[in-house]
Amino acid sequence: MDTDQLIRTLTADNAYRARPIGLALMLALLAAAPISLLIFFAELGVRPDVMTAMHNPFFDLKFAVTLALAASAIAVSLHLSRPEASLRGFGWWLLIPAGILVAAISGEMMMPQRTPMMTRLIGKNSMACISAIPAMSLPLLIGALYGLRQGAPARPAVAGAVAGLLSAGLAATVYASHCTDDSPLFVATWYTLATAIVASVGALMGKRALRY
Amino acid sequence: MREREDEWTDLMRSAISGDDAAYHRLLKAVTPVLRAAARRGLARAGQPVDQSEDIVQDILLAVHLKRQTWDANAPFAPWLFAIARNKLIDALRRRGKRIFVNIDDFAETLPGETPEPTASPGEVTAQLQALPARQRDVLQSIAVDSASIKDTAAKFSMTEGAVRVALHRGLASLTAKLRDR
Numbered sequence: 001m002d003t004d005q006l007i008r009t010l011t012a013d014n015a016y017r018a019r020p021i022g023l024a025l026m027l028a029l030l031a032a033a034p035i036s037l038l039i040f041f042a043e044l045g046v047r048p049d050v051m052t053a054m055h056n057p058f059f060d061l062k063f064a065v066t067l068a069l070a071a072s073a074i075a076v077s078l079h080l081s082r083p084e085a086s087l088r089g090f091g092w093w094l095l096i097p098a099g100i101l102v103a104a105i106s107g108e109m110m111m112p113q114r115t116p117m118m119t120r121l122i123g124k125n126s127m128a129c130i131s132a133i134p135a136m137s138l139p140l141l142i143g144a145l146y147g148l149r150q151g152a153p154a155r156p157a158v159a160g161a162v163a164g165l166l167s168a169g170l171a172a173t174v175y176a177s178h179c180t181d182d183s184p185l186f187v188a189t190w191y192t193l194a195t196a197i198v199a200s201v202g203a204l205m206g207k208r209a210l211r212y
Numbered sequence: 213m214r215e216r217e218d219e220w221t222d223l224m225r226s227a228i229s230g231d232d233a234a235y236h237r238l239l240k241a242v243t244p245v246l247r248a249a250a251r252r253g254l255a256r257a258g259q260p261v262d263q264s265e266d267i268v269q270d271i272l273l274a275v276h277l278k279r280q281t282w283d284a285n286a287p288f289a290p291w292l293f294a295i296a297r298n299k300l301i302d303a304l305r306r307r308g309k310r311i312f313v314n315i316d317d318f319a320e321t322l323p324g325e326t327p328e329p330t331a332s333p334g335e336v337t338a339q340l341q342a343l344p345a346r347q348r349d350v351l352q353s354i355a356v357d358s359a360s361i362k363d364t365a366a367k368f369s370m371t372e373g374a375v376r377v378a379l380h381r382g383l384a385s386l387t388a389k390l391r392d393r
Contacts, residue, residue: 001337001355003243006269009355009383010276011236014227016380018280082281084294152278154298211391212274212298 018150021081025074025147029170032143036136036171044132044178053182061104062176062187069097069195070169073162077144080159081151087158094165104184123181126190132178133171133194134201140167141202145209152212160206164199171198216241217289224288228279239272246271246296253300259307265333271299273336273387302391339389347382350375 001009019027053059072093079090113120123129144163153159172191181187220238227235250264250271274295282291340348346368353364361379365372 001269001340002333003265003268003272005355005358006272006336007236007239007243008358009351009379010239010272011232012354012361013276013376013379013383014232014235015230015376018277020280082283082291083278083298084290150280152274152281152295152298154294212278 021148021150022078024150025077025144028143028147029140032139033170035139036174039136039139040132040174040178043135044128044175046177047180049180050177053180056182058104058108058182058184059176061100061184062179062182062191063173065097065100065104065184065187066169066172066176066191068100068169069094070166070173072096073166073169077148077159077162077166080153080155080162081148083152083154086154094162097169101184101188105188108184117185120181120183121185121189123183123186123190125179125181126186129175129179129181129186129190130194130197133168133175133191134197136171136175137164137167137194137198138201140170141198141205143167145202145205148206148210149212151210153206153210156210156212157203157207159210161199161203163206163210164202165195167202168195168198217287220292221288224279224282225284228282228284239275242275242292243268243272249296250300250303253304257304257307259304263303266335267300267303269333269336270303270390271296273383273390274299277384277387335390335393336386339386339393342389343382343385347378347385350378351382351386354379 018024047053076087076090076093079085080087108120141164144167145160148159148163151159172195181190220241223234223238223241227238246268247264250267251261254261254264254267275292278295282288340351343351349368350364350370353359353367354361359367361372361375364370365375368375370378
């Protein structure tokens with residue numbers, strides 16, 4: 001097939017319209033979400049004292065951190081799906097959840113505490129946290145990568161890592177309603193570790209899946 | 213050069229709002245620029261430049277299948293050159309060469325230096341044979357026999373919609389085969 005013939009063929013396909021990437025990503029995440037929720041309700045469930053916990057600002061701050069991570073990673077993912085885009089000028093979005101976390105830690109430091117710092121940091125659910133968040137993230141990550149395949153990222157591994165952040169942010173939002181450790185020190189340690197695991201898996205998977 | 217790139221942007225805008233003739237003109241207009249840059253990249257990597265046409269076709273396929281990632285409010289050329297650079301690096305890597313490809317290779321190509329293809333490209337043609345029969349027949353009918361979608365539909369007693377689907381799927385799987393080879 002010579003190039004003129006190829007061009008004629010591509011022209012014949014001009015009427016085809018692909019889904020916008022934002023829509024493709026949203027649909028793929030919606031398709032994957034029930035699997036993650038199934039894992040959550042089968043293995044963990046919402047903590048029994050959730051109604052009282054909601055009055056604790058540090059319980060609520062967990063959601064602020066995880067939702068900020070999910071939202072900023074979604075924005076960065078969509079940005080990176082364009083071939084000429086890079087993290088430059090956009091990477092700082094990902095610092096928003098970290099900023100909230102630092103503010104929360106300083107807030108907690110200023111308040112009198114009944115339990116020592118290390119006890120709060122280690123908590124009671126560390127192992128559940130670093131296994132449940134990655135497990136619930138995996139279906140979301142696969143969905144996100146599937147949706148993002150519509151895109152054309154210049155660096156597939158970086159785009160895959162951000163897709164990992166996105167799925168970890170969503171999974172951690174659900175997990176936070178189960179976990180009874182509300183200290184920002186716990187969140188900064190174990191949620192971050194779990195998120196890093198998912199981001200690494202995302203980078204490895206994205207490297208292949210997001211090549212175009 | 214600025215004028216040329218503005219013209220590309222206008223053509224692409226018309227193309228995505230459904231103007232096939234504008235799309236055809238755009239692809240014809242960018243091809244010599246891509247060809248010159250591909251040759252330069254190959255030459256710098258010490259590779260025979262007669263393989264440039266395979267790279268050009270690779271780039272055109274990616275441009276076509278990733279059109280939805282172009283922001284219609286942004287200029288077209290940077291987007292095009294980003295895809296072209298990616299495909300050129302890929303092609304050189306596949307040949308075992310690691311080379312820094314400068315984006316200016318594309319931007320600086322003057323309209324005057326527009327070599328014609330030397331060797332006929334083989335990679336797309338080879339992968340075409342590996343496609344499912346229906347997709348291959350439709351692609352061959354439209355590409356090689358220059359049949360319209362309507363004529364192709366009549367020839368294979370398919371609906372025009374089915375021809376369009378087979379055409380698009382054929383192009384997508386062709387690209388996937390080229391990428392994963």
